[in-house]
Amino acid sequence: MDFEVWWLLGIPLFFSLGWIAARVDIRQLISDTRTLPRGYFKGLNFLLNDQDDKAIDAFIEIVQLDPEAIELHFALGNLFRRRGETERAIRVHQSLLARPDLPDDQKVQAQYELGQDFFKAGLLDRAEEAFQQLIGGIYEPQARKSLLEIYQREKEWARAIEAAGSLQESGAGSRQKEIAQFYCELAQDELVQNRFDHALEMLEKAIATDRSNVRASILTGDVFLKQGHPEKAINAWVKVEQQSVPHVALVAQRLMDAYRQLGKLKEGLDLLKSFLEQAPSVDLLEVAYKAALELGLTQEANQMVKDELKRTPTLLGLDKLLDVRMMEAPAELRPELGVVKNLVSGYAHKFARYQCAHCGFKARQYYWHCPGCNGWDTYSPRRTEELSVMN
Secondary structure, X not given: OHHHHHHHHHHHHHHHHHHHHHHHHHHHHHHHHHHOOHHHHHHHHHHHOOOHHHHHHHHHXXXXXXOOOHHHHHHHHHHHHHOOOHHHHHHHHHHHHOOOOOOHXXXXXXXXXXXXXXXXXXXXXXXXXXXXXOOOOOOHHHHHHHHHHHHHHOOOHHHHHHHHHHHHHOOOOOOHHHHHHHHHHHHHHHHHOOOXXXXXXXXXXXXXXXXXXXXXXXXXXXXHHHOOOHHHHHHHHHHHHHHOHHHHHHOHHHHHHHHHHHOOHHHHHHXXXXXXXXXXXXXXXXXXXXXXXXXXXXXXXXXXXXHHHHHOOOHHHHHHHXXXXXXXXXXXXXXXXXXXXXXXXXXXXXXXXXXXXOOOOEEOOOOOEOOOOOOEOOEOOOOHHHHHHHO
């Protein structure tokens, strides 16, 4: 019982001690705050209100009055860079690096910021040099990421592979998908130069790095077709179905071209029809429809279009159905159908876009590397309208 009474008596004492400590901290905070220049708070307020111009003016005034305000130099340099005034940002960070009294940790920070300035200014050689100097220090992960961006922008794919591998080994997360895409870029360069063996070697490395890489399978088929081996090309492209069924739309025309070379167009059409049952696609339908007409299978071609429109009602499908109706309609009705078709075609083509799943960038053609966010393999092989209907 006595123990409990003592605890009760001690509570006011602990409360009083806490109150005294808090008062001391508050007084110290007020004292520190009073020593800060008034312009600091003005600049901070402008920053919070996204008024970068006025914030810069306020910070410049402070820096002129107190050249020792290193943190404000960093803030000022970053503001210049954010506004696109890279020359001024570079001067600020270079002046910091030139200071003999700058502590080592802030010297490294200034070096990193300077690299960012050069990168933003498009001075990639100087940015690379700045980031290379940070390897082995506390800014190594950030420097390696920046170096990877530089190598991608300069299309130095071999160096990009090395940089991505180093990042992966450092524990910065898996880079397998990116590395596989870099090998594909190398393979594509070799294919353009007709160096087929080198291209296949790069593609084997891409698939070994990422077995789900659809692009590697597509390019492998392209190499075989250029070498005059349509059977091998077909085998490579058919593997796309095992990796990602929706992506077969990207190889549909290639498959039909190879089957045409072999004189087996009907076999190719049957394959596309089986793909169409698994993965509805306007692009896939377009290739199958034309192949059926080429074989003289008009009724089968028309039925494919009707079935597909019932399954996936889109303007793109309706546009194709109107093609069918135009062929079937009496001559006197064709002008009216033509007007309707032109109207539908105009709207349909507006929706005939591929869209990046990461940033939403839309494009008429399919990209492996998004022009908007620079992400790899972020596009769906289906058009935006198809995706909206399926969702």
